[in-house]
Every structure is written in C-alpha cells, then in structure tokens.
Amino acid sequence: MQLIRRSAGRRLRAFGAVLITTLGLTAAAATPATAAANACLTGTLAFDHYDAEAGTSKPLRTQVARNANWELWGRTGSGTATRLAAGITGASDGRFTACHTASLAEAYVRFRSSSTSMWRVVKAANDTTDYTFDSARRTNVSGTVDLGTVKVPSSLQRAWKVVDTMNVLYWKRANPSSSCWTARQADGRCDRITFVWDPRVADGGYWDYPNTNYVFLGATMPDSKHLILHEAGHWLQWQLYGRDFPVVDDCNPHYVEKHSSESCAWTEGFADAVAAYALGDYRYVRDDGTSVSFENDGPTPGWDDGDTVQGRVGSSLLDLWAPDGPDGGNWDRTIALMTRHFSQDFREYFTEDRPAVGLSTTGAAERILAGHTIWY
Ligand SMILES: [Zn+2]
Structure with a gap:
C-alpha cells in the first residue's frame, strides 16, 4: 500500500461549456x-x-x-x-x-x-x-x-475554497460522453471525489490510495489551489485508468527538480501538470505561498535530468498540451488516451501509448522532451 504523499510541509508537501444542470x-x-x-x-x-x-x-x-x-x-x-x-x-x-x-x-x-x-x-x-x-x-x-x-x-x-476550486478542473475534464469526471463512467454512476479537511488537523497533503481514496488536506492547505488540484490530479489519474494506478516506488520525499524514480516522476509530474493546466500557469504553489517554476531548458541549475525528475515530466506534458503545442492546443487527446491505455511511466506513455492513438512522438513533441532532458 502506498500513500501518494509529497513531503512538503517539511519541504514540499506532497502533494491536482458544461451545463451544470446535467451534473447528476x-x-x-x-x-x-x-x-x-x-x-x-x-x-x-x-x-x-x-x-x-x-x-x-x-x-x-x-x-x-x-x-x-x-x-x-x-x-x-x-x-x-x-x-x-x-x-x-x-x-x-x-x-x-x-x-x-x-x-x-x-x-x-x-x-x-x-x-x-x-x-x-x-x-x-x-x-x-x-x-x-x-x-x-x-x-x-x-x-x-x-x-x-x-x-x-x-x-x-477553506472548505468552500476547495469546493469552488474544483470547478476549474471539472470544466477542463475533457469528457465528452457523460457528466462524470471521466469517460469510464456513465451518467448516474459517477464516482465522486472526497476531500477530508478538518481545521484542527495540520497533517495532510496526500491522496489516500488504495485505502479510502480520499484526498486529505491539512488545516491551511486549501490556501493553495495548486495543492488542492495536485491531489485531485492523483485521484483523476486513478479514475482515468478505471480505478487503477501505477505502482509507485522511491517517492518519499520527492521534489519538482530532483531525481526520484520513473513511476514517481510520472505520477507526481502528471499531478503537477494537472494543477498548472487547470489554473493556466506553469508552476506549483505551496500553501505558504512559496512556489516553484516548472521552467527548465536543457541542463538547468538545481535541476536533475531525465524522466525520473517530476518537473521534467510535468513541464513536458504542459508543453505538449500548450496552445502552440503539437497535441492540438489542449490535453484532451491525452485524457482520451488515458481512458484506454494504462501507462506505468512517462516512457510508456510517450513511446507506446501516444503512437497507439496517433499522437506525435517526433518533431515538435520530440524537441519538447529533449528541451527537458528526456530522450527515448
Ligand atoms: Zn503528489
């Protein structure tokens, strides 16, 4: 069993036109x-x-x-x-x-x-x-x-901050087939995401997989929309995979710029990218208001290289989904891909599952990864 838990409070708290009348x-x-x-x-x-x-x-x-x-x-x-x-x-x-x-x-x-x-x-x-x-x-x-x-x-x-913030992810969930979070489910049978928040409990900042599958937020954590959405991003990946999730190792602690493991960098980089994509920026903001930019270009001071670095994976995803990126200007095709192909790590996502759905792995896509020190 594992908790997807960013060790941040200490350093990086680990941390994710709809008609609302159709929302079940x-x-x-x-x-x-x-x-x-x-x-x-x-x-x-x-x-x-x-x-x-x-x-x-x-x-x-x-x-x-x-x-x-x-x-x-x-x-x-x-x-x-x-x-x-x-x-x-x-x-x-x-x-x-x-x-x-x-x-x-x-x-x-x-x-x-x-x-x-x-x-x-x-x-x-x-x-x-x-x-x-x-x-x-x-x-x-x-x-x-x-x-x-x-x-x-x-x-x-802070409870209503979480409720309101989740709209920005729901609106971008890119599920054309139902009001549910993902196309894995049909109207009337949607899974709901649950956040546990108690103002008296400081601990939190994790998605409790595979136990309750709830997101636990500590007292002040809802101050950061990125933190809320990062944790929701873990839950979303699990939902996209039909309640399945990569086996994650070497992930505690983990840092945006530092080497962890392929599985950690993939799942944490995806969650980072979910939060930034939903909010339309390129960073992670902690609940104390400090932040880390995902900007990195080739060898970058303070950054490790390759696909075991969550910031390298997250920035690659954001660039693939960018308005001027090779995936059509949004993440929609990756979301659709994930509902049909499980990826254990970023390598599998890029080299096997993208080609399977006709997403590019050469040209601009290849250059994006290279800019973030990932070569396959
Ligand atoms: Zn996380």
Missing part, C-alpha cells in the same frame, strides 16, 4: 424559479480565502462560491422546518434562487460544502458528512426575499 442533480435540485413560486430566497454565496497563489503575504480575498450545493428549508405553518428544495449556486456568479410553491412562515437556506454529487469536502474519514451552515432565518416569506451576499463563516471558508 437530485430531482429536487432542478426546482426553477417559476411564476408559480410563492416564496423565494435569493442571494449570492461568497467566501473569504487566503490567496497563496498571490505570494507569501497570502492576501485575504473574497470569491463567489460557484456550483455549491444549497438547500431551502422552511415550514408553511407551525411545526418544524423541512427540506423543500435543493440546487447549486450559479456557475459564474455564485447566485442562488431557492423557491417553494407556497408562502412560508419561516425559511432559510442551508449551504453544503459539496457540488452536486461530483465532489465534496467532509469532516473526517470516519465522519463523511459535509460541512453546512444556514443563512439567516426569515419569517412570513412571500414572493422574493433577497438575502444579499451570504458569507461562509470564516471557520469554514
């Missing part, structure tokens, strides 16, 4: 704001977060929470509130419109640290409930009541 929502989730609605609570869900991507000062920013689950709770008369409707916040603006078909004696919106049934943040491995909080309660609700901007409580804001 429950029937109640589709409740529209129709003319028949008699009571609606509307507003915008937002959270504050420490922005590690902005540097070590980690400025506090405010972000709308996109595609986050909400529920309308309320009661028409006396008695206790029940769940009346559910849905997700807007994919671009974090807006919610939570309606019931009758006026309500009392109503409030409950927000959950999850998105549809595709991803969630839970409290612990042995308490897989997501975090929740409720909006202010309104009484005698009839027509539309605008709650304005509803802020996630500061003690929970």
Whole structure:
C-alpha cells in the first residue's frame, strides 16, 4: 500500500461549456424559479480565502462560491422546518434562487460544502458528512426575499475554497460522453471525489490510495489551489485508468527538480501538470505561498535530468498540451488516451501509448522532451 504523499510541509508537501444542470442533480435540485413560486430566497454565496497563489503575504480575498450545493428549508405553518428544495449556486456568479410553491412562515437556506454529487469536502474519514451552515432565518416569506451576499463563516471558508476550486478542473475534464469526471463512467454512476479537511488537523497533503481514496488536506492547505488540484490530479489519474494506478516506488520525499524514480516522476509530474493546466500557469504553489517554476531548458541549475525528475515530466506534458503545442492546443487527446491505455511511466506513455492513438512522438513533441532532458 502506498500513500501518494509529497513531503512538503517539511519541504514540499506532497502533494491536482458544461451545463451544470446535467451534473447528476437530485430531482429536487432542478426546482426553477417559476411564476408559480410563492416564496423565494435569493442571494449570492461568497467566501473569504487566503490567496497563496498571490505570494507569501497570502492576501485575504473574497470569491463567489460557484456550483455549491444549497438547500431551502422552511415550514408553511407551525411545526418544524423541512427540506423543500435543493440546487447549486450559479456557475459564474455564485447566485442562488431557492423557491417553494407556497408562502412560508419561516425559511432559510442551508449551504453544503459539496457540488452536486461530483465532489465534496467532509469532516473526517470516519465522519463523511459535509460541512453546512444556514443563512439567516426569515419569517412570513412571500414572493422574493433577497438575502444579499451570504458569507461562509470564516471557520469554514477553506472548505468552500476547495469546493469552488474544483470547478476549474471539472470544466477542463475533457469528457465528452457523460457528466462524470471521466469517460469510464456513465451518467448516474459517477464516482465522486472526497476531500477530508478538518481545521484542527495540520497533517495532510496526500491522496489516500488504495485505502479510502480520499484526498486529505491539512488545516491551511486549501490556501493553495495548486495543492488542492495536485491531489485531485492523483485521484483523476486513478479514475482515468478505471480505478487503477501505477505502482509507485522511491517517492518519499520527492521534489519538482530532483531525481526520484520513473513511476514517481510520472505520477507526481502528471499531478503537477494537472494543477498548472487547470489554473493556466506553469508552476506549483505551496500553501505558504512559496512556489516553484516548472521552467527548465536543457541542463538547468538545481535541476536533475531525465524522466525520473517530476518537473521534467510535468513541464513536458504542459508543453505538449500548450496552445502552440503539437497535441492540438489542449490535453484532451491525452485524457482520451488515458481512458484506454494504462501507462506505468512517462516512457510508456510517450513511446507506446501516444503512437497507439496517433499522437506525435517526433518533431515538435520530440524537441519538447529533449528541451527537458528526456530522450527515448
Ligand atoms: Zn503528489
């Protein structure tokens, strides 16, 4: 058994136009704001977060929470509130419109640290409930009541940072055949990625394979989107391979610029590339705001050479997928490849599996690898 674990807190914490209405929502989730609605609570869900991507000062920013689950709770008369409707916040603006078909004696919106049934943040491995909080309660609700901007409580804001950040990977997942993360699964039978985050637990920064297969994030780790997405990238590779994963050795610790092993450099380089690709940059950012660039060109000071170096593999992948790269300007053909061909390491990916699907291994592709000191 192995944990894919970047040893970074110490040095490098090891660390990853969709119609949201197709995301496997429950029937109640589709409740529209129709003319028949008699009571609606509307507003915008937002959270504050420490922005590690902005540097070590980690400025506090405010972000709308996109595609986050909400529920309308309320009661028409006396008695206790029940769940009346559910849905997700807007994919671009974090807006919610939570309606019931009758006026309500009392109503409030409950927000959950999850998105549809595709991803969630839970409290612990042995308490897989997501975090929740409720909006202010309104009484005698009839027509539309605008709650304005509803802020996630500061003690929970990192959970919603994870929820919101996962959108950028979901939107780029390049699965044309279903709303699931990969083409391995059909609508209605999607696997969900689970993050375990507890503000009181500092340890984390790994994907717990092959045990729970959850991503564990330590207290402040969600401050880095790269860290969130790197770990999600491990889970994604496992999903692309149909719940299979390369056998990884010599991977603890591992560093972007340093030699590890073929299997470590492949899986860690892929996860690094997932995060950078999803965010549209060329680096890894740690949760303390420090970062490492993937820029390397031939023999590079501080960098080891070859395909046992995760930064050499990750930068090669990013260049193959680049807008001006040989793979068509994106990673889509590699994603499709991975759903059909398992690669134990980068060599197998490049020399066997790319040719099998008609992806280039000569010319520009060969030059990209050579620029990162990889020759096959
Ligand atoms: Zn990793």
